[in-house]
Amino acid sequence: MSDQKFALLSKAVLLSFALVFSGSKNLNAQSLASQPYSEVPLSAIKPKGWLKDQLLTMRNGTTGHLDEVYAKVKNDNGWLGGKGDGWEETPYWLDGAVPLAYLLDDKELKDKVSKYINWTIDHQRPSGYFGPLTKDEREKNIQITPENCAAGEDWWPKMVMLKVIKQYYQATNDPRVVPFMSKYFQYQLAALKTCTLGKWTEWAQSRGTDNAMMAQWLYGITKEPSLLELASLIESQSFQWSEWLGNRDWVINAAAQQNKDKWMQRHAVNVGMALKAPSVNYQRTKDEKYLKNLKTGFNDLMHLHGLPMGIFSGDEDLHGNAPTQGVELCTIAEAMYSLEEIIAVTGDIRYMDALERMTFNALPAQTTDDYNHKQYFQIANQVQISRGVFDFSLPFDRQMNNVLGMRSGYTCCLANMHQSWTKFASHLWYATPDNGLAALEYSPNEIKLKVGASATEVTIHEVTNYPFEENIRFDFTMPKDVAFPMQLRIPDWCGEAVLSINGKELRREKGAQIVTIDRTWKSGDQLTLQLPMEVTTSNWGKNSRTIERGPLVYALKIGEKWKKENDKVEGDYYSVFPETDWNYGLIQDIVNNPAANLTVRNVKPVAGNFVWNLAHVPVEITASAKKIPNWKVVDGLARQPVTDREGIYKGDVNPEIEKITLVPYGFTKVRIVAFPVVK
Template sequence: MNVLPLASGLLAVLLSSGVALAQPAGPLAPLAYHELAPSAVQPTGWLRRQLEVMRDHSTGHLDETYPKVRDRNGWLGGTGDGWEETPYWLDGAVPVAYLLQDKPLLAKVQRYINWSIANQRPSGYFGPLTKAEQQAGHLLDVQGTQGEDWWPRMVMLKVMQQYYQATRDPRVIPFMTKYFHYQLANLKAAPLGQWSEWSTVRGGDNLLVIYWLYRQTGEPFLRDLGELVYQQTTPWTTLLGNRDWVMEAAANQTGAHWMDRHGVNVGMGLKLPVVYAQAHPEQPQLNQALRTGWRDIMTLHGLPAGMFSADEDLHGNLPTQGTELCAVVETMFSLEQAAGMTGDVTYLDALERIAYNALPTQTTDDYESRQYFQVANQVQVQRGVFNFSLPFEHGMNNVFGPYAGYTCCTANMHQGWAKFATHLWYGTPEQGVAALEYAPNTLTTTLGNGVPVTIREETAYPFGDEVNFAVDLKKPTAFPLGLRIPGWCTEATVLLNGQPLRTDKGGQVITIARTWRAHDRLTLRLPMPVRTSNWARNSRALERGPLVYALKIKEQWQESKHPDEGRYFTLAPQSPWNYGLPRAVVEDPARTTTVAVKPVAANAPGFYWNAANAPVEITVSGRRLPDWQLSEGVAPQPVTPREGLYKGPVDPAPETLTFIPYGCTKLRVVALPVVP
């Protein structure tokens, strides 16, 4: 592999820009866990079904159906989309292609990768033709301000990293190395914010790949580039760690510093402190900044499904606030990275809660339509401006449609399930593997000692409480197997070949180190009693295991068409929704609720995240609140005093209420007042 030498002029560039050079350029801090190849995981059961639906619909065919990506695509040399939406789509389509080993989709995404590599400029710049190149009719040796926005190239670098992890294509490392030399040479003349503030607030994605490449090559100049990119990026470490920012975001909805409150930017920015901490393990405040910031965000802006409000800005914790789909998938990716770098179980638990609650509710069964903003207590889905910080004049932010609201989510939603699947397993420093998120799949990988291993994970999780691992080896092999015990679990039981092995408290990763033999079977039991959690205005939500449950509301769908944003769907409630939970349920949820679990078929051929398909139902007594009514299109949360009981009129007759997983709902009430 030929790597370009560090140009002598770059040293002067760095010194004149005030960059503290990393001398000597030693190794980065060890990772708590390392990523496996996307192709190492073969999804099975309901998860495979989810990815197949995506492949058969928008994820596999966006380049055929979405005109902005389809027509004259700039990432194939045309004059069309040359910004973020094509890389966004590829950022999900590439891992889906390798997870499913789908030849047509593999061939489709390969075109964009090949074009980018083959058309890299001599300077190292890559991507769609600049305006000057389009006018010239050929490629130029792009330098400095001759280039264009850094941001879409950051996304494409993530695509290239995943592609390399799956294929080991020898072209990728020199391609990235050359581009990062270009960045180092040009970021002073054309800093991250030269063309758009998006690059400034999202520079952490750039830094992530820089350090990943450094782990592959050890090229010292990458450490210098990392310092420069970090200095030019929005100071998320300071914002997250110093706390004033998150409190101000709860009150300030003006245009001042709005990019620092934009929910998608926050989701991306979360990982910056721990990414940078790889190069600075002597600064424990970096990792602490994310711990502090995540806790503060979820305290002031957190919603029951595991996400924070982001409509588009951080906007408090009332269940009438919205959350953008892009914010969901970007926060998931940041948590996946933070978990791997730090090993902090907090991020793994948070990732699971988002993936199994917030993510599935925001797309339709066919994965063609999505909501720009989901709402926690969503008792109807209609056009309107509602209580969003970015309402848009079309009033299309809450409806389901392929293009409703901004179309960034049309392209970006595909990475959510795809990257979650690739991060079910991680490698460990002790040459073993760790199951850190649970879903049906088969892992096929090579251990650090060079021995191939296959582990079949058979489970109905997150609906069922048992996860089974069947180990397949050609010869007995010693290696450690890590298992996450979720924080919501009081005590887990582990069985080996049907015999009790150990019990463990929740909120940790345990390690089972032994000599494994072919056909060994490990069982993890995670008891899931019903519990309640407290949310805005003393409301309560029902939970069981990793799932939050919401009141099941009958839905009436109606299709319409907007002249600018195309077809869309609205939903009207066909059953009452204005109920309160009795205090007895809060005091003893296990005794006052009934849980009915339907089996999820091993191959789950007909599984969808919808109300008709919900594998679990919780029934409980509740009472109507006649004064709780819609106001300006939403269901404003009733005020409940500090003792926790709703003081308004309550119907005397109890009714039996059915709750289903939040992720299976489109209409719902998840945060309910408590009644006597």
């Protein structure tokens, strides 16, 4: 279709808009629920230290170069007007590459991602429809309107691209974005009457929350009532996740059934996206039942399907809490983003703590050092990475779900893994309604933002090696004194935090709360937050025990033997096998008194060129253990030994006590993290 035809807006289209929106302006004034936090501009935060190293690795790896190394995105891309990928993978990649470009202020990457955004905005159809050219447009020269919406294509990929363009707008304030989105949502409100959300695939029905969320975000800018009407319509045509999360039958059935019936309702990536559904519905309706549904659903999900590293199982279905179940990388990425949105709407610290645990434990373990290879499924107690069927609910015939490869398993994760670290970095801080700031997740960074009644620009350097150390220091720089409140999260795992200003103790606070320091800040001020990290143990599936310290869970350090291989369909991949023994049970004394029976040791500083691997482990824990000789690899897995009600394994155990070394889970590829307990 020519650009000239794109520029034509028929009288029929204008008339359809008039009919659809003639009543919208007469709706009673509506508003979204007030919320405790809002996102800061994408360009306000600059990662530092180990977090910047992680993002630079991504820029040098597939996040910065997927369009050069992955043929599906590289060749004749539909989001650039070609006939290639026109579905989810290009938007998935951009959903991480766009924030990365602006977090790093990387001109080359900005220019790269802008090509896709510019094409998408510049080639919006006169009706408001957007996206790759459809078959009917190419072959029949049909112009897509709400009346012939069937000439369009699936709603789902557009939901991801809307998230991409939203982030681009937050970084650039490009004046084209709000009219672009407004026009599309006008089209969608009209078209959904005929071309419902599920017309093409169940993916759009299962993920409609992302669409409703974007309409509500735009409403926050334009206050156009029809956007809330659209969000409500989308919700009515979507899977009813809010009701399901509040109804325990859903999560129980998901645990009990692994057949082909209703599998989209227990698909873990769908669940990860859907976690935010109750908060999005609460934002629009102000109905407190949605927050109750969210609390019930999240608690049930983690009780029935939770794994020690902070994520629920999903291989691909929700699959219980046995330590040998897998989790898809996309599930982690989407659950993290849902939690970031939930935090802003609810202000509930339980979701802040959950995000921290998931990010610092589950996430880094599932990709290679260069961020070019990933596991489709990782396993908690993972004593080898290899081809196989394992205990997954989705065993590919090629048996490639567990290996570390670029294209192993489904390639959705190759495209979607990029939003995880980048969105975490962009949600370290939130703005508060009283012109203040909230530090709700901790990592080294710098934020520059206007605060206080005077809207004075303040720069805060967050100096820390958290989560590997206890101290977080905030250094303030500003042109003049400015009064504003600053909120800090005291995690639930922290017994008592110490807050100091300019070297003098201010106060002590218990964990599981948000504290506020409201004062007039001066340039040169230093605020220090100390979060003492005690060693503890926690109980997980099959009555296993995990050792924790602060935000990190610890796993057995196992020697790694890497083997590079090739699959004719999915390309190069790596297997990883253990080079040291792994079949240990923790002695019961550790569970009874972890502080007295575990030794924490700092082994090396968190230095430049940081990577999450065994060579860079900054802290270790020494524990006493005994070998369980009958605990062996069967079908590639270390299935959990059975314990009694007291949590003790009663089978044969070697009499010798050995010292074992534990390292943070995120640094491992092969490991035991959920241990049996022995006497």
